[in-house]
Amino acid sequence: MADKQQQVVVKRARHKSSVKDPGTPGVLKLTKDRFTFMPNDPSSPVKHNVEFRTIKGHKFTKDGTKQALLNLTQDQGGNYIFEFENFPDRNVCKDFVASAIALSGEAGRTVPEKSAVPIQDEQLSAAEMERRIKLLQEDSDLQKLHKQFVIGGILSEAEFWATRKKLLEQNYSRRPKQRVALKNDMWSTKPLADGQSNRVTFNLTPEIILQIFAEKPAVRQAYLNFVPNKMTEKEFWTKYSRAEYLHSTKNVIAAAAEAAEDEELAVFLKQDDMLVNEARKKIRQVDPTLDMEADEGDDYMHLPIQDHGLPRNDNKDVLDSQYEPYRRSFSQHLNQHAAVVLQGRVIDVELGDTRSVAEALARTKHAELAKDASDVYLDKERLERISRMTEIEDLQAPRDPAVAPLSIKDPRDYFDSQQANAFSTLGDTVSGAKQLKCSVSTREAYCSLKECISEIKFQGLTEPTINSEVAFKVLNGLAQNISSNKYHLGRNPNESVLDSLPKITREELLLHWSSIQELLKHFWSSYPITTKYLLTKATKLKDAMSQIYPKLQEIKESVQSDLRHQVSLLVQPMLQSCVFMDQAFCCRP
Amino acid sequence: MSPPVPSKILTDDVSLLMVLIDSNPHFWSSIKPHFSFSKFLSHVLAFLNSILLLNQLNQVVVIATGINSCGYVFDSSSGSVSQRAESLLPKLEEFAENDESLSERDDDSGNGVGSSLLSGSLSMALCYIQRVFRSGPLHPQPRIICLHGSPDGPGQYVAIMNSIFSAQRSMVPIDSCVIGIQHSAFLQQASYITGGVYLKPQQLDGLFQYLATVFATDLHSRNFLQLPKPVGVDFRASCFCHKNTIDMGFICSVCLSIFCKHQKKCSTCGSIFGQAQTRDPSASQQRK
Numbered sequence: 089m090a091d092k093q094q095q096v097v098v099k100r101a102r103h104k105s106s107v108k109d110p111g112t113p114g115v116l117k118l119t120k121d122r123f124t125f126m127p128n129d130p131s132s133p134v135k136h137n138v139e140f141r142t143i144k145g146h147k148f149t150k151d152g153t154k155q156a157l158l159n160l161t162q163d164q165g166g167n168y169i170f171e172f173e174n175f176p177d178r179n180v181c182k183d184f185v186a187s188a189i190a191l192s193g194e195a196g197r198t199v200p201e202k203s204a205v206p207i208q209d210e211q212l213s214a215a216e217m218e219r220r221i222k223l224l225q226e227d228s229d230l231q232k233l234h235k236q237f238v239i240g241g242i243l244s245e246a247e248f249w250a251t252r253k254k255l256l257e258q259n260y261s262r263r264p265k266q267r268v269a270l271k272n273d274m275w276s277t278k279p280l281a282d283g284q285s286n287r288v289t290f291n292l293t294p295e296i297i298l299q300i301f302a303e304k305p306a307v308r309q310a311y312l313n314f315v316p317n318k319m320t321e322k323e324f325w326t327k328y329s330r331a332e333y334l335h336s337t338k339n340v341i342a343a344a345a346e347a348a349e350d351e352e353l354a355v356f357l358k359q360d361d362m363l364v365n366e367a368r369k370k371i372r373q374v375d376p377t378l379d380m381e382a383d384e385g386d387d388y389m390h391l392p393i394q395d396h397g398l399p400r401n402d403n404k405d406v407l408d409s410q411y412e413p414y415r416r417s418f419s420q421h422l423n424q425h426a427a428v429v430l431q432g433r434v435i436d437v438e439l440g441d442t443r444s445v446a447e448a449l450a451r452t453k454h455a456e457l458a459k460d461a462s463d464v465y466l467d468k469e470r471l472e473r474i475s476r477m478t479e480i481e482d483l484q485a486p487r488d489p490a491v492a493p494l495s496i497k498d499p500r501d502y503f504d505s506q507q508a509n510a511f512s513t514l515g516d517t518v519s520g521a522k523q524l525k526c527s528v529s530t531r532e533a534y535c536s537l538k539e540c541i542s543e544i545k546f547q548g549l550t551e552p553t554i555n556s557e558v559a560f561k562v563l564n565g566l567a568q569n570i571s572s573n574k575y576h577l578g579r580n581p582n583e584s585v586l587d588s589l590p591k592i593t594r595e596e597l598l599l600h601w602s603s604i605q606e607l608l609k610h611f612w613s614s615y616p617i618t619t620k621y622l623l624t625k626a627t628k629l630k631d632a633m634s635q636i637y638p639k640l641q642e643i644k645e646s647v648q649s650d651l652r653h654q655v656s657l658l659v660q661p662m663l664q665s666c667v668f669m670d671q672a673f674c675c676r677p
Numbered sequence: 678m679s680p681p682v683p684s685k686i687l688t689d690d691v692s693l694l695m696v697l698i699d700s701n702p703h704f705w706s707s708i709k710p711h712f713s714f715s716k717f718l719s720h721v722l723a724f725l726n727s728i729l730l731l732n733q734l735n736q737v738v739v740i741a742t743g744i745n746s747c748g749y750v751f752d753s754s755s756g757s758v759s760q761r762a763e764s765l766l767p768k769l770e771e772f773a774e775n776d777e778s779l780s781e782r783d784d785d786s787g788n789g790v791g792s793s794l795l796s797g798s799l800s801m802a803l804c805y806i807q808r809v810f811r812s813g814p815l816h817p818q819p820r821i822i823c824l825h826g827s828p829d830g831p832g833q834y835v836a837i838m839n840s841i842f843s844a845q846r847s848m849v850p851i852d853s854c855v856i857g858i859q860h861s862a863f864l865q866q867a868s869y870i871t872g873g874v875y876l877k878p879q880q881l882d883g884l885f886q887y888l889a890t891v892f893a894t895d896l897h898s899r900n901f902l903q904l905p906k907p908v909g910v911d912f913r914a915s916c917f918c919h920k921n922t923i924d925m926g927f928i929c930s931v932c933l934s935i936f937c938k939h940q941k942k943c944s945t946c947g948s949i950f951g952q953a954q955t956r957d958p959s960a961s962q963q964r965k
Contacts, residue, residue: 528703533706534776537700537773540713540715559885562887573906
């Protein structure tokens with residue numbers, strides 16, 4: 089039975105100390121900040137009362153597997169495993185635990201006054217809340233805005249998040265959990281040869297078994313066929329290990345001899361037909377337009393002995409053809425291994441049960457085959473691609489013009505250069521008012537131009553081209569100009585006035601900027617003011633804005649005198665927006 | 678075109694310099710007391726020769742910007758031997774004659790200094806550079822330098838902006854040296870957008886020193902040299918209808934053309950703007 093508000097969840101469960109343990113039946117009760125477990129048998133010592141603050145994570149088995157487990161892990165390594173009667177029960181608890189952990193995590197991290205989740209009048213799912221909290225935790229600017237407006241009572245939660253739906257969705261689907269790939273270790277089945285006795289020990293873990301099944305489809309098929317009909321699992325792996333051992337001794341003849349005796353062993357020793365088929369299929373799918381031009385560097389067959397200092401033994405033992413199937417090719421094995429590792433984990437089954445692993449792999453392979461066989465669309469795409477690559481350019485019609493993506497620049501780049509510019513152009517037009525007056529006619533103008541040219545032609549260039557004093561003055565002027573620019577504007581042309589302010593002032597200015605934007609957005613969205621709700625909202629926004637005004641003035645005063653002019657230029661539009669909002673509100677119809 | 682160059686010789690600092698010289702006669706006669714065309718030419722010729730001396734493989738091309746036409750007057754790579762800059766003089770004279778013949782007879786009254794055809798010479802420079810790009814993988818690094826003094830003609834706004842954007846796309850910097858009285862908004866924007874240097878020399882009789890110090894630097898060396906930067910850039914646009922420089926205007930949401938007054942239809946792309954809600958239906962009714 090779960091409380092309607094989802095404040096408390098009570099379920100029947102068994103507490104287990106490990107997965108295999110049958111467990112102690114009892115009742116699990118979950119509240120927002122802690123969970124308690126009371127066993128049915130009052131004398132049992134298994135009682136738990138743990139706060140969610142100490143719980144760092146939770147793990148669970150997939151729906152549909154044998155056990156409905158929920159594992160709550162602590163920071164120090166302890167964990168609590170609960171088994172439920174059915175999956176719906178487990179899922180309810182799982183969701184509750186997720187939100188409880190998130191809540192307690194957030195409360196521990198932020199200022200205490202914020203630990204109370206703000207009052208909301210809409211029904212939020214735990215997942216949605218979790219997303220919001222995570223987003224706030226990651227983006228400190230957003231958190232400041234949220235604190236200022238929502239906690240300050242100016243905007244409500246719904247309004248704040250109404251325009252940020254996209255952010256929430258993005259955040260949620262962004263990060264998949266990192267998965268561990270297959271090991272790249274090819275010799276994982278290397279036997280431990282005991283020096284004293286004649287025993288060779290093989291160590292097979294579920295991980296290794298998974299890899300074996302993935303790399304050698306024949307072995308997988310054999311497992312499915314033989315176990316548990318013809319032999320037990322242990323026998324199967326013993327035979328497999330024997331085959332591996334024979335391979336490692338590289339004694340092909342002995343391998344052939346043993347294979348002749350034992351039918352099942354022969355399966356492991358012979359070449360893998362299924363692999364051959366797969367390889368054939370892959371070759372067929374290679375793009376025929378692939379241009380692989382070989383040149384001298386690719387010739388690794390005919391390397392002279394002197395070249396690499398390694399002698400090549402050209403004596404390939406020519407064996408009887410009956411032994412050929414038992415020779416294992418190292419390069420094939422390596423290629424197959426590499427392909428499997430790169431493909432990664434294709435199945436998601438727990439590794440405990442060998443048979444289910446084998447079945448799952450077989451299922452995946454079948455699905456792939458079926459997909460390839462019936463993939464007409466893929467074929468069509470290939471044909472299209474081939475025709476595109478082999479086309480003759482001259483015979484083609486012109487293609488549609490390509491489009492380039494729109495590049496929208498950050499307005500902050502132009503923020504201060506525009507301000508400086510407004511003043512400089514004013515200055516220019518005042519002084520540039522003395523327009524050049526050309527009082528000569530066109531013909532005279534051209535005449536003088538041509539005269540100048542002929543003057544140079546006959547007299548040649550003046551010697552020296554430039555007076556040394558003038559040159560010196562020019563160099564000085566340039567040097568001064570460059571160094572003063574550097575001082576005022578910074579080395580980097582992209583550096584702005586904002587960067588030369590102390591960090592706190594800069595942060596404050598940027599925060600005011602973004603809060604003014606937010607206020608303006610909500611203010612204008614509530615126009616025209618038709619209802620009382622909108623009126624109160626607009627009033628609140630206007631009051632908030634008028635509070636920012638004196639803060640901006642303060643910042644302006646506090647800045648150093650040489651930067652004051654530029655800062656006041658920056659702050660000007662913000663002050664204006666405060667004033668305008670005030671006026672707009674007062675003059676509303 | 679010069680024969681292909683083996684890669685060992687074509688180092689980082691080989692440049693192709695396109696020099697656009699302002700040959701607006703009205704401008705030069707109005708500035709006569711301060712600075713004459715002959716002095717200007719002597720500084721520029723010395724500068725061009727020194728560029729050709731900096732590296733054996735440097736190339737210089739000079740384009741004259743007149744009021745009715747533009748033309749190539751010098752190409753250092755033409756001919757079997759690299760030529761000295763003085764050989765541009767006869768061609769420049771020829772160009773001036775040609776330009777004069779193109780101007781209309783009845784324009785004899787002096788009514789202010791007109792603007793020269795900067796957009797035309799920028800386009801010619803960019804075409805030459807494209808030809809160099811397509812000549813092969815090994816080519817010098819091109820850049821454009823505008824020695825300009827005439828005032829900006831707002832009628833050329835669109836054409837100049839188009840050339841600036843294509844220069845930006847081909848990664849060709851446009852340096853500007855303004856020898857006139859006032860700043861040039863077009864050249865400021867050009868240098869800002871393409872990453873070139875904009876300079877208005879304070880002392881015109883030291884022009885050679887300015888050119889040699891600032892504008893002779895090749896693109897590779899600019900990474901570790903500090904060159905003068907302008908304080909602000911005038912980003913104002915001109916409207917497409919009257920070619921006036923405006924601060925605030927109307928913009929077509931389809932093609933982003935700028936108008937100073939409200940229009941019913943965009944003259945560039947032909948899209949029809951939404952009708953103003955008050956007047957039109959009643960006005961048409963009244964007319965009836």
